[in-house]
Amino acid sequence: MPSKRFKLVVAVMCVLTVGTYVAEPFVGAHSLVEQKPAPDFALATIDGTMFRLAQHNGSLILLDFMATWCPPCRETLRELAKVRAGFAPGQVAIVSIDIDYSESAPQLAAFRLAVLGLNGSAEAEGWFFAMDSPGEFVGPKYGANALPTLVLVDGSGKVVHSWVGVASAEQIRSAMAAAAAA
Numbered sequence: 001m002p003s004k005r006f007k008l009v010v011a012v013m014c015v016l017t018v019g020t021y022v023a024e025p026f027v028g029a030h031s032l033v034e035q036k037p038a039p040d041f042a043l044a045t046i047d048g049t050m051f052r053l054a055q056h057n058g059s060l061i062l063l064d065f066m067a068t069w070c071p072p073c074r075e076t077l078r079e080l081a082k083v084r085a086g087f088a089p090g091q092v093a094i095v096s097i098d099i100d101y102s103e104s105a106p107q108l109a110a111f112r113l114a115v116l117g118l119n120g121s122a123e124a125e126g127w128f129f130a131m132d133s134p135g136e137f138v139g140p141k142y143g144a145n146a147l148p149t150l151v152l153v154d155g156s157g158k159v160v161h162s163w164v165g166v167a168s169a170e171q172i173r174s175a176m177a178a179a180a181a182a
Contacts, residue, residue, distance in 0.1 A: 035160065038153040039141040043097065043130035046105040046112075047120040051095055051128045053153070060092045060176055061153040065132075065144035067100040068111040075166045076148040077115050080127075082169035083176070089126045092176065099132040099139035099147070154179040 042052040066073035080094055098108050112118050112129050132138045142151050152161040152175055161175040
């Protein structure tokens with residue numbers, strides 16, 4: 001039989017969870033306004049290279065704000081793998097950014113291998129994995145206050161679309177096609 005203290009903790013957690021969902025439209029997961037210039041950043045990838053947003057002007061960039069403990073982030077990665085398969089290297093850059101500062105690069109590398117079966121060769125295909133850093137704070141720059149958050153940056157460096165929560169490969173491809181045609 002659970003103790004009274006345990007029941008109280010569970011009740012408080014339930015109230016906080018419901019409160020979060022009720023308050024979300026007013027204070028929660030709002031992405032960066034689209035058609036604004038994408039904030040520049042530079043992050044070291046877990047494979048030892050440096051990803052700089054400014055160096056990828058001219059191609060579509062899909063930013064994936066995630067964490068290894070987030071189940072919807074795993075689903076998003078699988079959808080991103082479907083999207084990635086449809087483009088030649090260099091056409092699109094996908095940057096999966098772990099925004100949990102308590103996680104480490106080896107944890108992210110193990111996660112990438114376990115969920116996608118990808119290793120360091122992912123960067124050759126245009127898929128970068130990096131840890132957000134307290135010095136850059138990339139997630140907050142892009143309004144990533146819920147996981148997963150995806151942000152599509154067009155070739156001119158503007159945010160053209162964003163998603164909060166799991167987005168299907170079809171939704172992402174459609175937004176990418178519209179951004180490439182514009």
